[in-house]
Amino acid sequence: MRPFEWIEAASSAEVTAAGATTVADAMVMTNGHRKVSDPTVVKAGGIDLLDLMKEELLQPRRIVNLRGIAGLDKIAGQEGGRLRLGALATVAQLAVDPLVRPYAALADAARNAASPQIRNVATLGGNLLQRPRCWYFRSVHHHCVRKGGETCFAFGGENQYHAIFDHRGCAIVHPSTLATALVAFDARIELTDAAEAKRETALEEFFVLPTRDPHRENDLRAGEIVSAVLLPKLAAGARSAHLKQAEKESFDWPIADVAVVLEADAQGLCRRASVVLGAAAPVPHRARSAGGGAARQAAQ
Amino acid sequence: MLATSLAASAAVAEENAPLSIGPGAVAISLRVNGVVRTAEVPPHTTLAEALRGSLNLTGTKIGCDRGACSACTVWLDDIPVASCMVLAIDIGDRAVTTIEGLSRGDTLHPVQTAFIAHDAVQCGFCTPGMVMSCAALIARNPNPSLDDVKTAISGHLCRCGTYPHVFAATLAAAKAAKS
Numbered sequence: 046m047r048p049f050e051w052i053e054a055a056s057s058a059e060v061t062a063a064g065a066t067t068v069a070d071a072m073v074m075t076n077g078h079r080k081v082s083d084p085t086v087v088k089a090g091g092i093d094l095l096d097l098m099k100e101e102l103l104q105p106r107r108i109v110n111l112r113g114i115a116g117l118d119k120i121a122g123q124e125g126g127r128l129r130l131g132a133l134a135t136v137a138q139l140a141v142d143p144l145v146r147p148y149a150a151l152a153d154a155a156r157n158a159a160s161p162q163i164r165n166v167a168t169l170g171g172n173l174l175q176r177p178r179c180w181y182f183r184s185v186h187h188h189c190v191r192k193g194g195e196t197c198f199a200f201g202g203e204n205q206y207h208a209i210f211d212h213r214g215c216a217i218v219h220p221s222t223l224a225t226a227l228v229a230f231d232a233r234i235e236l237t238d239a240a241e242a243k244r245e246t247a248l249e250e251f252f253v254l255p256t257r258d259p260h261r262e263n264d265l266r267a268g269e270i271v272s273a274v275l276l277p278k279l280a281a282g283a284r285s286a287h288l289k290q291a292e293k294e295s296f297d298w299p300i301a302d303v304a305v306v307l308e309a310d311a312q313g314l315c316r317r318a319s320v321v322l323g324a325a326a327p328v329p330h331r332a333r334s335a336g337g338g339a340a341r342q343a344a345q
Numbered sequence: 346m347l348a349t350s351l352a353a354s355a356a357v358a359e360e361n362a363p364l365s366i367g368p369g370a371v372a373i374s375l376r377v378n379g380v381v382r383t384a385e386v387p388p389h390t391t392l393a394e395a396l397r398g399s400l401n402l403t404g405t406k407i408g409c410d411r412g413a414c415s416a417c418t419v420w421l422d423d424i425p426v427a428s429c430m431v432l433a434i435d436i437g438d439r440a441v442t443t444i445e446g447l448s449r450g451d452t453l454h455p456v457q458t459a460f461i462a463h464d465a466v467q468c469g470f471c472t473p474g475m476v477m478s479c480a481a482l483i484a485r486n487p488n489p490s491l492d493d494v495k496t497a498i499s500g501h502l503c504r505c506g507t508y509p510h511v512f513a514a515t516l517a518a519a520k521a522a523k524s
Contacts, residue, residue, distance in 0.1 A: 048368035051388035051434055059363045088435075095391070095430050096411060107365055108388070110435060137424075160500025161478070162415050162427040295499040 046098045050107040052085075054114060060087055061239030061268035063109045068094070068176065069261035072103055075193040087111055087270060089133055089168040093175035101185055102192075111270060118168075120144055126278030132170030132271045136223070137161070139169060148276055150285035150304040154226040157289045160296035170271040173224055173234070173248075174263065177217035177327075178298055179207065190215050190259045197259075206300060210326040215255035218324045219262060222302055224248065225323030226287045228331065229304035230276050236265065237272040248274065252328035262327065280317075282309040289323075299324045303332075307339070315340050373434055377402065378446025388434045393417040395433035396443060404444035404473050408502070415500040418474035419443045425481045427500075444473035447480060456480040459518035460511070467505030475501050479515040489519050 054060050064085045071084035083106035088094050090112075097103040111117065111133065118133035120142050128144055139145050139155035146152055159167060181187040181198040188194035199207045199216040207216040232248045251264050265271070285306040291297035302323035310316050318339035320332040367388035374383045377400060384399035393410075396402045396419070405428060408416035412430040419428045420442040447454040456479045459465070466472050475498060482489055482497040489497070494515045498508070 046389045048387050048389050050365040050367045051371075052363050052365045054363060063363055063365075091432065091435065092412060092430050095432070098389075099411065109363075112435060160412075160415060160427075161497060162418055162425055162500045163412055163430070165421075165424045165426050166431060295495075 046095070047101065047104045049105050052107060052109045054087075054109045054111055056114060057237040057241055057270050057272070058239050060109050060111070060270055063107065064268075065109050066267045067261065067265050068097070068103060068174070069263075069265075070267065071105060072097075072176075073193040073260045074188070080193070083107075085109060089171040090135065090166045091171070092163055092167045093171060097176060100183060102183065117272065123275075128276040130169055130274045130276065132168060132273055134169045136164040136167045136169070136172060139223070140164065147279055148226075148230060148285065150226040150229055150287040150306060151223065151276075153287040154222045154289070154302070154304065157287070158222040163296075169223065169274060172221050173227075173274070174265065174271065175220050177262065178220050179217045182217065190255075191217065193260065206298075206324075208326045210322075210330050211254055211256075212327065213256050215259045215327060217255075217262075217327050219252065219326065219328050220298070221329075222287075222289065222299060222323060224252070224329045225302050225321050226285075226304040227274060227276075228329040229285065229287075229306045229319045229321040230279075231319070232277070233275045234271060235273040235275060236269045238266075238269050243272065245275070249329065249331065255327050280308040282311075282313070283307065284309070301325065305339075371434065373436075375400070375433065375436055375441055376438065377441045378443060379440075384433070386433050388432065390433045391429050392419070392431045392433045392436060392441070393428035396428060396441075399433075402443050402445050406470055406473055408470065414471070414474075414502040415478065415498075416471050416474045416502075418477045418501075420477060420481060423481065423484065425478050442477075444476060447476065454480055455518040455522045456483065456515060459514040459521065463510045463514035463517060465507050465510035465514040467503075467507050471501055471503045471505075471507075475503070475507075475511055479511065479518065482515065483519045483522055487519060487523055489516065491516065 052063050065087050066081045066084045068086050070081050073080040085107040086105045087109045117131045119131040136155050181189045182191050190197045197215045208218050228249045233245050234248045234251050235245045237243050287304045289299045289302040304321045306319040308317040318336040320336040322330040370385040370387050393407050396405050406416040408414035410429045412427040417428040418425050421439045478497050494512050
């Protein structure tokens with residue numbers, strides 16, 4: 046890991062004042078030129094950041110620490126029945142928090158992500174923004190399309206863990222297990238900029254396919270931080286589950302995962318099914334026909 | 346005119362920019378095993394490196410250095426974390442407990458005693474981290490099931506394959522701690 050300067054931020058305004066860019070922008074190099082020279086990047090739990098820096102894939106000049114921003118780890122109910130998950134809440138918190146428990150698919154996904162040691166440090170915001178696990182992307186010896194190169198090496202190379210949907214231009218799968226569950230619940234993401242202004246967007250639309258931009262997985266802008274994820278009020282009688290298939294029974298990345306949210310009517314019949322596949326595409330992949338089919342079948 | 350105002354706004358931005366420290370060594374203090382210790386480390390030093398290098402607490406082992414083997418597990422405020430994946434400068438006032446802080450003088454922690462009794466050590470490299478995770482488990486759950494133990498050590502890699510003995514030792518330690 047290369048040396049860097051360290052800044053403790055007390056607010057999102059200080060993040061922008063420090064000139065922070067996104068990790069994605071900090072990693073792009075085209076024709077030998079870095080998109081951002083001497084980048085400043087933000088750190089929450091720091092798990093993915095340290096991994097990228099230890100591999101020398103990312104060499105920031107400065108790191109802005111978000112951990113000191115007060116209240117950013119709170120999980121709290123809101124008026125109207127929404128649940129607000131602070132971006133600095135750890136994955137371990139999501140697995141056990143009583144307010145998250147009704148969103149069973151999310152609690153399941155959190156409980157089964159990574160290892161206990163990592164879950165105790167990794168944050169919700171960092172989990173959603175982590176870079177993909179593709180071994181060509183993670184190799185300093187492969188200047189792949191996601192890092193500003195010309196080629197997606199997965200197409201002609203080793204690709205057994207790569208995307209089976211929507212992989213035109215780059216075959217990564219989205220690395221966040223939490224995102225699979227959150228998208229199934231139609232969660233929204235809240236971003237805060239320098240002026241403490243907040244914008245909110247559907248999490249599903251926050252993620253970016255390689256055909257739109259192969260250099261980033263999401264729509265985070267320079268100087269912005271993820272401040273929260275918002276879960277809509279659960280419909281009465283809603284049930285959910287998240288299942289993960291990995292190669293190992295202990296901690297491992299999923300080779301496939303799925304989150305299902307079912308909404309039933311007063312008679313217990315399924316009226317709506319939300320089915321989202323993880324580790325299948327460069328973004329969490331909504332299986333629309335499966336969702337529609339489940340709803341129709343249960344109703345008959 | 347424009348140049349002047351740009352320079353002025355740049356000066357304002359510079360003034361408003363929060364204070365940065367490093368990249369050279371900076372003084373930090375760490376509360377380790379109940380004692381406040383100081384160290385001079387650059388910001389890119391991990392907690393595992395600071396413990397071993399600066400504080401000479403070499404009981405904590407660095408295996409993969411990527412958070413994938415959990416050999417470096419220590420407690421931050423009684424929560425097990427991979428000390429290779431957190432920065433020493435980021436610890437602040439959180440209490441660090443390492444394998445050296447688990448025993449009380451010459452009296453071993455019940456998990457350490459049980460590891461010896463159940464022969465749960467082979468080469469020993471993963472052992473300090475395993476003990477930290479198992480001791481944290483019985484501190485928060487005095488009646489763990491076999492599945493609870495498996496979950497608690499699910500992040501640990503032991504290439505000698507001591508797992509079954511670790512399960513037995515931890516279940517025995519939980520029983521011993523209660524009696």
